[in-house]
Amino acid sequence: MANEKIKGKATENSNLKGTLASVFLLGFFLIFTWVSVYFLFLERL
C-alpha cells in the first residue's frame, strides 16, 4: 500500500470493481429489505 502511494498515479489505476460490487450488493440488500417490510405493511392494512 505504502509503495502505491509513492508511485503517485496509483489512485488513477486502482481497481475498485470489488468495492463497487460490495457497495451495490449492500445497497440492493437494504432496498430489498425496506421494500419487503413496506409491502408487508400494505398487505396488513
Added chain:
Amino acid sequence: MHIHKYEKIWLIFGIGSLFIFLTIVGVSAFAKGNQPPSGLTTIDPEKVDQTPPFNKPGLVKTGDNEYQLNMVASAFSYTPAQVEIPKGAKVTINVTTKDVIHGFEVVGTNINMMVEPGYVNSFTKTFDKTGEYTILCNEYCGAGHHMMTARIKVVD
C-alpha cells in the same frame, strides 16, 4: 479534486437514495398529513373504571358501519376479553391501562400499540376478513404477561 469513476457512481447512488427518502417522508408528512400520534389524550389511571367510555368497555356503534371499541388493559387481562365485530366495520380502537405499561398487538394486522398509564391510545382499522384475531401484550408487564390475551371475532 479527482474522484474515481466508481466512487462517483456510488456517491450518486447514496446521495440519490437520501433525496428519494426525504422526498417520500416529506410528501407523506406535509401533503398526506401523516403525523406521529399526538399522545395528548390523557386519563387519570386511577379512575379508569369511572371515566367514560372506559366505565363501560366494549364495542359501541357510532355511525353507519362505524364502531368504537373501548378496551381496558390491566395485569394480566383485557376487558372485554372477547369482542365480536361485524365484517367490513370501520373500528376505532381506544385502549388504556389501569396499572403498568402493556402492549396491544392484534396479530397479523398493523395494530400494535404501547398502552401507557395516563394515556389513551387509538387506532382505526376496517376489518374486511372474517375470522379470529388474537390480541396480545407485547410489553413485559409482570409474572402473568405471557397469559395476557384477548380475542376479536370478525363475523358476517
